[in-house]
Amino acid sequence: MRVWLLVFFAFFSSNVFAQRAAQPWVLGAYANGGFIIAHSPLMQHLAVSHPTGFELNVQKQTTGKKAWHQLYQFPKVGYSLVYFHYHNPKLGRSVAASTYINKTLWRARKGELNYRLGLGMAYLTEGYDQETNHKNSVASSALNATLQTRFEYDYRLAPHYSLLLGLGLNHYSNGATKKPNLGLNIPTLTFGVNFHTVPAFITETKTLPEFDPKLxxxxxxxxxxxxxxxxxxxxxxxxxxxxxxxxxxxxxxxxxxxxxxxxxxxxxxxxxxxxxxxxxxxxxxxxxxxxxxxxxxxxxxxxxxxxxxxxxxxxxxxxxxxxxxxxxxxxxxxxxxxxxxxxxxxxxxxxxxxxxxxx
Missing domain, CATH: 2.40.160.20 (Porin)
Structure with a gap:
């Protein structure tokens, strides 16, 4: 995990992103740990391990070029890659790629509380198989949809660096296109580091379009x-x-x-x-x-x-x-x-x- 963090920040905090004309991007590397919710009696035997993993993120800070940026108080739009090891041979591992919106709920001089909602696709290495893995009742296809929701607190240690602590939920399901498909629900605790390409961003305010209340x-x-x-x-x-x-x-x-x-x-x-x-x-x-x-x-x-x-x-x-x-x-x-x-x-x-x- 430490090697991943060092490689990530050595590359992205280089002169390519630290130049004076840098755009307001946020680059992050996080560690995740959690547990599996046994939301059905048919999966009690699978909810015994504690998944761990890491996450890489790239977020762009909106500045007001579009009307909805201003309506949502300038949220971030991001892309993430999330890896989990389930420490259970019946479940194996997963890799998920998603896009998300990260909205600030509260902001202070050095810290901010954000809410993040993302959707994407996930690949699970171990699925249901009647002959070799019949006890996997949660997933029967390699490709699944993923939903990620999380509250995050981001605290600035320095103008370009911050620590992040998050509490979230990761969901994986194939939408019943193949069964069994009870799905995976994984509450997680997240800890990581963010690199901000600019210490502060400048917003643009525009005249918003007129509200049309018609049905x-x-x-x-x-x-x-x-x-x-x-x-x-x-x-x-x-x-x-x-x-x-x-x-x-x-x-x-x-x-x-x-x-x-x-x-x-x-x-x-x-x-x-x-x-x-x-x-x-x-x-x-x-x-x-x-x-x-x-x-x-x-x-x-x-x-x-x-x-x-x-x-x-x-x-x-x-x-x-x-x-x-x-x-x-x-x-x-x-x-x-x-x-x-x-x-x-x-x-x-x-x-x-x-x-x-x-x-």
Whole structure:
């Protein structure tokens, strides 16, 4: 670990970054330690080790060139590489790359408290295998989505160097595209060092765009694929169509109310092995849902959170409610796409790819 830190800072704190015309970047190297949450009885046997690892970060300090920089009091936008050793041969190791927003909650002369939220992709070296690793119930695919959230306190030791202490949560899941997929949840304590290319940054203030409180509407469709279980490796298509109305709350966020129809091909296959339906006609597998959501915008990008319930659900499988977490991106003011994770309770249901139109 010490070798990594020395190599990292010897390179990045060289004259390339310390020159007088340097941009406001923050370069960091951290050590992580934590534990695995046993959020299901099916993974109690895996939550016995304490993962350790390291993390490398590159963050750019926003200065106000875009309107959302000023709206969020000039956050940092960063990229991270996170390595974990799980000290358990059934879980192996992981490497995750993600991008994130780091927002300052409180700032003093030498220290600041930040909140960080990031999304990305992770590679896990050991996954479920019926023959060689059947006790790994948390991950069955090498590639997984990762979510990282963390509170950080950054204290300046010198104009260009600071110490960081953080408390966070790392989550890994493949979105039920392959099962079993209970997912990994790892609370972590983080300690590290940051190098600041400039001791202080200069902000630009601009006239913000006028707030438009008018309602707007969206029409969208999604597609995703899910696996029923580890013994059935076929991927089944899951689709939805939704309509929503949104009310802007301020320049940063919208309140959303919508309705949607779901078409899950895997449910028809599940019915054939459902003993509660023996001798009975199979009920309709289509679902109709109503949801309430929130969008938090960062320019053309928005973080989506939703909670909904099924108003029509003849085939009673899973929970009667659902949640959704996603990232939405506007190619134009009207056309957008999104990547959403739909969840039933604590279990991923499907990873959705969305295309929509705003009017």
């Amino acid at each position: 707007f509407y969206t029409l969208s469709t999604t597609a995703g694929w899910r696996q029923i279980g580890p013994l059935d490796t076929k991927k089944y298509l899951v689709q939805s169509v939704s309509f929503s109305v949104a009310k802007p709350l301020n320049r940063k966020s919208n309140l959303v109310l919508g309705a949607e129809a779901f078409f899950d091909r895997s449910l028809k296959v599940q019915q054939q092995t459902d003993t509660t339906l023996t001798g009975k006609p199979f009920p309709d597998t289509k679902k109709l849902g109503i949801f309430l959501g929130h969008e938090l915008g960062f320019g053309d990008l928005a973080l989506e959170t939703q909670v909904g319930f099924y108003a029509y659900r003849p085939y009673k499988n899973g929970t009667p409610y659902y949640e959704r977490l996603g990232l939405k991106y506007h190619f134009t003011p009207e056309i957008f796409t999104a990547l959403d994770l739909k969840i039933h309770g604590f279990a991923a249901d499907v990873l959705e790819y969305r295309l929509g139109y705003k009017f």
